[in-house]
Amino acid sequence: MAHRQLSLPQQRLLLLLVFPMLLSAHYYQKHPRRYDSNEYDEDESVQKVEEDPPFSNLQEEDAYLTVPQLVWKYGYEIEIHEVQTEDGYLLDLYRIAGRRAASGQPPLRPHRNAPIFLMHSLLSSCADWVLMGPGRALGYLLADAGFDVWMGNARGTRYSRKHLHHDPDARAGEFWNFSWHEIGLYDVRALIDHVLNATGAARLHYGGFSQGTMVLFVLLSERPEYSAKLIDMQAISPSVYMYRLEGRIVRTFVTLADPLVAALDAAGRREILPNRRFIAPLVKIVCADGNVTVCRELLYDVAGRNPAQVDDRMLRIFLGHFPAGASLRQLHHFSQIIRTARFAKYSPLRSTGRGGFHASPPAPLYNLTRATVPVVVYYGLNDHVINYRDALQLADEVPNLAAVHQIADRHFTHSDFILAKNSARLLNSILLQELDQYDRRAPRTSGNV
Ligand SMILES: *[C@@H]1O[C@H](CO)[C@@H](O)[C@H](O)[C@H]1NC(C)=O
Numbered sequence: 001m002a003h004r005q006l007s008l009p010q011q012r013l014l015l016l017l018v019f020p021m022l023l024s025a026h027y028y029q030k031h032p033r034r035y036d037s038n039e040y041d042e043d044e045s046v047q048k049v050e051e052d053p054p055f056s057n058l059q060e061e062d063a064y065l066t067v068p069q070l071v072w073k074y075g076y077e078i079e080i081h082e083v084q085t086e087d088g089y090l091l092d093l094y095r096i097a098g099r100r101a102a103s104g105q106p107p108l109r110p111h112r113n114a115p116i117f118l119m120h121s122l123l124s125s126c127a128d129w130v131l132m133g134p135g136r137a138l139g140y141l142l143a144d145a146g147f148d149v150w151m152g153n154a155r156g157t158r159y160s161r162k163h164l165h166h167d168p169d170a171r172a173g174e175f176w177n178f179s180w181h182e183i184g185l186y187d188v189r190a191l192i193d194h195v196l197n198a199t200g201a202a203r204l205h206y207g208g209f210s211q212g213t214m215v216l217f218v219l220l221s222e223r224p225e226y227s228a229k230l231i232d233m234q235a236i237s238p239s240v241y242m243y244r245l246e247g248r249i250v251r252t253f254v255t256l257a258d259p260l261v262a263a264l265d266a267a268g269r270r271e272i273l274p275n276r277r278f279i280a281p282l283v284k285i286v287c288a289d290g291n292v293t294v295c296r297e298l299l300y301d302v303a304g305r306n307p308a309q310v311d312d313r314m315l316r317i318f319l320g321h322f323p324a325g326a327s328l329r330q331l332h333h334f335s336q337i338i339r340t341a342r343f344a345k346y347s348p349l350r351s352t353g354r355g356g357f358h359a360s361p362p363a364p365l366y367n368l369t370r371a372t373v374p375v376v377v378y379y380g381l382n383d384h385v386i387n388y389r390d391a392l393q394l395a396d397e398v399p400n401l402a403a404v405h406q407i408a409d410r411h412f413t414h415s416d417f418i419l420a421k422n423s424a425r426l427l428n429s430i431l432l433q434e435l436d437q438y439d440r441r442a443p444r445t446s447g448n449v
Pocket residue numbers: 174177
């Protein structure tokens with residue numbers, strides 16, 4: 001199928017129109033919802049019993065701080081490491097190396113048998129692991145449980161917008177010539193090696209959220225020897241199969257992806273949704289009302305609707321950190337696996353020679369059977385990004401499935417894994433129990449921790 005090439009002004013117009021179009025398309029379709037309010041009322045009374053404490057100690061200024069500033073502010077040790085990949089990218093890797101007295105609790109040093117490495121989701125950063133604050137966010141809970149916590153940042157995100165030779169702002173765009181394939185193959189690999197080298201550990205625990213799990217499957221498919229460096233993989237809402245995805249905005253993007261990507265690429269726009277400081281104050285205004293807001297509706301469409309778990313201040317803080325940047329190709333690659341229902345490599349758009357292009361031919365599949373690490377899968381029944389059947393299909397196909405956990409709140413959505421009022425109880429406490437088992441069985445490493 002060939003598409004006609006658009007002129008530059010036409011491309012700009014298209015870009016200007018697409019976002020409001022998506023929004024209005026969404027609002028017109030809003031009324032026929034699957035859930036009615038009675039269903040929620042019923043559930044809220046159940047949830048009251050097992051509620052986490054309120055987000056009382058979080059402050060609006062958290063939207064403006066960097067992850068190292070946040071970790072330090074809340075009384076934990078923070079180390080900043082810079083890791084160079086084989087292909088020249090420079091990545092920030094943050095280590096929570098225990099708790100200081102300033103945390104309000106006794107100081108604590110890591111004392112577990114093995115370190116844990118955490119990898120974030122698409123368009124996010126390692127803020128995924130700390131935004132909800134101490135006593136709740138996984139990064140702090142792990143540190144409190146004695147783990148040596150390492151948090152990676154993928155190339156192209158606000159903390160890893162650096163390269164030995166390529167300028168991320170250069171017009172040629174060489175910096176942005178990557179997808180999540182390269183994040184798995186080069187970034188995750190270099191980050192894992194750095195953690196093992198720095199700690200003296202032989203193996204580590206791996207925790208990933210969404211794209212953060214998929215990139216490990218890429219690495220293990222391409223470099224199966226890396227399974228030997230892992231004790232276990234905690235796969236939180238793993239994005240490998242995504243074709244049952246429900247969000248209308250994302251579906252619309254997937255439908256339009258090829259012409260949109262061609263237009264953006266021709267216009268030299270290969271960096272998508274970078275983190276910008278002026279966005280956060282805007283968000284504060286747009287998302288201020290506790291009522292139905294654009295922010296909430298966007299979130300509900302993309303991630304799933306679960307008002308009971310959404311805290312407005314938490315959402316505003318989150319939107320100071322999200323989006324954190326990605327490459328155009330990364331999104332295009334996502335659109336391909338969603339449309340084709342295949343966990344496959346990237347296939348570039350092919351030019352027709354007349355300024356148009358052909359749709360992509362099928363690319364080789366990643367080989368999941370090489371991921372021999374024990375995998376623990378966590379999924380939500382109301383996750384609009386990773387439909388529970390997609391998560392279960394992956395669970396079916398990994399060769400060494402250790403456990404599958406369905407989150408007890410049956411309205412649990414994609415964003416709830418990192419933002420929900422009760423995610424400490426519903427997700428993180430279960431994940432800590434799993435890690436505890438694996439860590440007890442891991443041999444103690446005499447590292448320089
Ligand atoms: C982008 O990377 C691919 C390999 O992944 C390479 O074949 C291609 O030449 C690169 N393009 C540019 C513009 O750097």
